[in-house]
Structure formats: structure tokens, C-alpha cells
Amino acid sequence: MDRPHIRIFDTTLRDGEQSPGCSMNVQEKLRLAQQLDRLGADAIEAGFPIASEGDFEAVQKIAAVVRRPIIAGLARACTLDIDRAWQALKVAAHPRIHVFLATSDIHLKYKLRITREQCLAQAREAVRYAKSLCDDIQFSPEDATRTDIPFLCQVVETVIAAGATTVNIPDTVGYSMPEEYGQLIRTLWEKVAGIENVTISTHCHNDLGLAVANSLAGVQNGARQVECTINGIGERAGNASLEEIAMAMRVRPDRYPYEHEIVSEQLYPSSQMLAEITSVPVQPNKAITGRNAFAHEAGIHQDGILKNPLTYEIMTPQSVGVPDSRLVLGKHSGRHALALRCQQLGHNFERRELDEIYRRFVVLADRIKRVQDSHLLELIHDLANGDFAAQAKKHPQSAASAVPLPFAASAAAVADSFPFHMPGIAGHGPRTNSFGEHHSEQEDYLWGV
Numbered sequence: 001m002d003r004p005h006i007r008i009f010d011t012t013l014r015d016g017e018q019s020p021g022c023s024m025n026v027q028e029k030l031r032l033a034q035q036l037d038r039l040g041a042d043a044i045e046a047g048f049p050i051a052s053e054g055d056f057e058a059v060q061k062i063a064a065v066v067r068r069p070i071i072a073g074l075a076r077a078c079t080l081d082i083d084r085a086w087q088a089l090k091v092a093a094h095p096r097i098h099v100f101l102a103t104s105d106i107h108l109k110y111k112l113r114i115t116r117e118q119c120l121a122q123a124r125e126a127v128r129y130a131k132s133l134c135d136d137i138q139f140s141p142e143d144a145t146r147t148d149i150p151f152l153c154q155v156v157e158t159v160i161a162a163g164a165t166t167v168n169i170p171d172t173v174g175y176s177m178p179e180e181y182g183q184l185i186r187t188l189w190e191k192v193a194g195i196e197n198v199t200i201s202t203h204c205h206n207d208l209g210l211a212v213a214n215s216l217a218g219v220q221n222g223a224r225q226v227e228c229t230i231n232g233i234g235e236r237a238g239n240a241s242l243e244e245i246a247m248a249m250r251v252r253p254d255r256y257p258y259e260h261e262i263v264s265e266q267l268y269p270s271s272q273m274l275a276e277i278t279s280v281p282v283q284p285n286k287a288i289t290g291r292n293a294f295a296h297e298a299g300i301h302q303d304g305i306l307k308n309p310l311t312y313e314i315m316t317p318q319s320v321g322v323p324d325s326r327l328v329l330g331k332h333s334g335r336h337a338l339a340l341r342c343q344q345l346g347h348n349f350e351r352r353e354l355d356e357i358y359r360r361f362v363v364l365a366d367r368i369k370r371v372q373d374s375h376l377l378e379l380i381h382d383l384a385n386g387d388f389a390a391q392a393k394k395h396p397q398s399a400a401s402a403v404p405l406p407f408a409a410s411a412a413a414v415a416d417s418f419p420f421h422m423p424g425i426a427g428h429g430p431r432t433n434s435f436g437e438h439h440s441e442q443e444d445y446l447w448g449v
């Protein structure tokens with residue numbers, strides 16, 4: 001029997017970017033969009049083109065460069081927004097205009113100051129206008145889960161008749177419960193004329209920690225698209241986490257008999273890339289991609305894992321792209337191991353770039369013995385900013401010895417994460433280091449592998 005296909009709509013670059021501290025520039029958004037493409041997302045919401053020049057430019061750039069997935073741009077239900085979104089999107093191989101309008105009484109009365117009748121008319125006109133520009137139209141009744149259900153059905157029916165091809169049902173304020181949200185999707189299926197011709201989508205916020213549960217309940221009741229973000233970032237408590245949705249379906253196909261196109265080995269690289277770009281670290285106990293997601297500390301667990309991983313692991317770290325923790329990166333690691341780890345973290349370097357990273361890596365490894373992913377990402381970040389290359393050219397030796405302590409904002413936290421003692425941190429006195437000496441010793445090795 002064919003399993004229904006669930007479309008993964010990633011909104012890390014739009015809703016995710018609305019998280020405090022998560023704004024990204026055009027280049028960073030493009031890099032992440034290319035990673036989302038490798039990850040296998042069916043659709044990428046690249047931004048909100050009317051919001052700013054930067055957003056417009058990012059959507060346009062992504063639309064031009066990332067050709068496989070659908071590229072969506074957000075627009076309020078007015079011609080100005082829709083025109084701007086279309087301007088940015090029209091170069092895309094698969095453009096989608098995403099129009100939204102609030103439908104709950106509380107939003108109509110206090111925010112938009114319009115009646116339900118005006119809301120219906122505005123939604124109809126906006127979708128008709130967008131449809132005159134683009135075939136693929138998604139409509140979202142904002143605050144759908146707090147909207148009067150008969151009125152919500154009326155709005156959905158109206159926008160389908162006007163040409164919407166996807167109807168997204170946002171739990172904008174993260175208020176819904178799984179059974180309730182599932183029932184809402186079921187009601188739309190049962191009550192709305194023409195619903196069988198469109199895709200119903202979920203968009204759940206995590207204010208009560210239920211975004212993933214609600215999204216899955218939506219899928220079980222007929223939704224065939226899930227909106228989600230890497231690391232679950234987004235407004236306030238965030239959106240449904242892409243990695244959790246993807247792996248819940250992979251690990252429990254008995255409960256969720258659906259297919260999706262996510263390349264699960266790219267989950268960890270995507271998570272790491274986002275954390276690196278935004279400098280917002282992943283919480284250690286984050287499901288699937290957190291530092292501790294596959295760590296086993298209790299002796300009895302370690303014993304079980306060594307005898308058979310199935311005792312305490314429901315999926316392998318490798319299946320979600322977490323590097324094998326037994327492969328420790330230290331000063332004896334070669335360029336191949338380094339290149340592989342960089343790839344696992346979402347970076348594919350050309351030879352010259354890798355040379356730069358490797359030189360600096362060896363110096364750091366000499367100093368801290370064991371190089372963690374966070375350190376490596378810091379080196380990569382420096383290289384991306386160009387300061388390392390510039391420094392290295394000017395003062396080869398001082399550049400090498402000026403390696404900053406990665407994420408040194410909290411020295412105690414850094415020391416805590418190190419498996420070995422570090423000079424100058426947490427009560428261990430400074431010790432002399434022989435970077436230059438070591439560097440020259442290793443020169444042949446550096447360039448020969």
C-alpha cells in the first residue's frame with residue numbers, strides 16, 4: 001500500500017528568523033537555503049519580501065539559485081504585499097505566494113478592525129489577485145485555532161474557490177491541544193466544499209510545548225504539509241521542529257505511516273549550520289540534534305549500549321548525521337578526517353579553504369587536545385569572515401598563536417565542555433606553548449595528506 005506523502009515546508013528563514021537574535025543577512029540565508037535543499041525540504045519559505053530590502057533581496061536571490069524546492073514568499077492580503085512578493089519570487093523555478101489574513105474575532109476586532117464580512121471579501125480578493133500572478137497560492141487564516149469554526153470553514157471554502165492550492169491552518173499563538181487540533185483538520189475535511197482539491201497544511205507554535213504533537217495530530221487527520229523549522233526556532237517559543245517531525249515518522253512508521261523526502265543524515269549538519277550562523281546554540285537536551293541527544297552517562301546505560309545499542313537507542317546517531325563520537329578530532333587527525341567532519345557540519349570546502357582551516361585546526365588541537373564541533377565551527381566562521389586569511393597573510397606566526405578560545409563568553413562553560421584540562425582556565429595555570437615549533441614539525445604532514 002502506498003503511504004501518503006507529507007510535504008515538508010521549512011519556514012526557518014521566515015518565521016524562524018522572527019526569533020529574537022536569529023536574524024540573518026542575505027548571504028547567510030542563501031547558505032542555509034542551499035543546506036535546506038540538501039536536506040530535502042519540499043518547500044522553503046524564504047522570507048517576507050515587503051518587510052525589508054534585505055528580505056526582498058534574500059527571497060529573490062534564493063529564488064534564483066535554489067531550483068529544486070518550491071520557494072515561497074509571505075504577503076499580507078493586499079496588492080502591495082502580493083506585488084512585492086511576486087517581484088521577488090518570479091524568477092523561481094517553483095514560486096509560491098503565501099497570503100495570510102487573520103480570521104479570529106479577537107484579531108478582526110482589535111488588530112484589523114474589520115468585520116467578518118470584510119475579512120471574507122479581503123481574503124477572496126487577495127487570493128484572486130495573487131492567482132492572477134502565480135499558479136501556486138497558499139492561504140493562511142492567521143489565528144485559525146481561535147477562529148469560530150463555522151466561519152473558518154467559510155473562509156477556507158472561499159479561498160479555495162478563489163484559487164488557493166494549499167490552505168495552511170496556523171495555531172499562531174500555540175494554544176491548541178493535539179486532539180483539538182486534529183479534530184479541527186478533520187472538520188475542515190468533512191465540512192469544506194472543494195477541500196479534496198487542495199493540500200491542508202499545519203503551522204503550530206510551541207508555547208505549550210505541543211507544536212510537534214499538534215502537527216502530527218494534524219497529519220493523522222488529513223494534513224499533507226507540515227510547516228516547521230530547524231531547531232524549532234520561531235516566534236516566541238518557536239515552531240514545530242523539523243527534525244522531530246521527520247524522525248517521529250521515520251522511527252514510528254507503525255503509528256505514522258507516511259513518507260517524506262527528508263535526508264535524515266542532513267539533520268545534524270542543518271542544525272549546526274543554523275546555530276553557527278545565528279550564534280544561538282542548540283539546547284543540549286534538544287531531541288535529535290542536541291549535544292546530549294545520544295550521550296549516555298549512567299553506567300548501566302553505557303553497559304547496555306556497549307552490549308547492544310538497541311537497549312537504549314531508538315535510532316542511531318549516524319542516521320541523523322551526528323558524527324561518530326568515537327572519532328575524536330585531535331592533533332593527530334588528518335585532513336581527510338577534518339574534511340569529513342566539516343561536511344558533517346554542513347560545510348564543503350575547496351582545497352585551498354580546507355588548507356586554511358587545517359593549519360588553524362592543528363594549532364588549536366595542540367592547545368586543547370580535543371577539538372569539539374563548536375570549536376571547529378568557530379574556525380570555519382572566522383574563515384568565512386575572512387579575518388583569518390587576512391591575519392595569516394600579515395603575521396603568519398601571530399595569527400596561529402592568536403587562536404581565540406571558541407565561544408569564550410563563559411570560560412567556565414567552555415572549560416566544562418572540555419574533556420581535558422585547558423591552560424589558563426578553571427584553575428589550571430597558564431602554561432607555555434610551542435605553536436611555532438609544533439607547526440614547523442608538522443609542516444610536511446600538513447601539506448602531504
Ligand SMILES: [Zn+2]
Binds near residue numbers: 015172235
Ligand atoms: Zn508562525
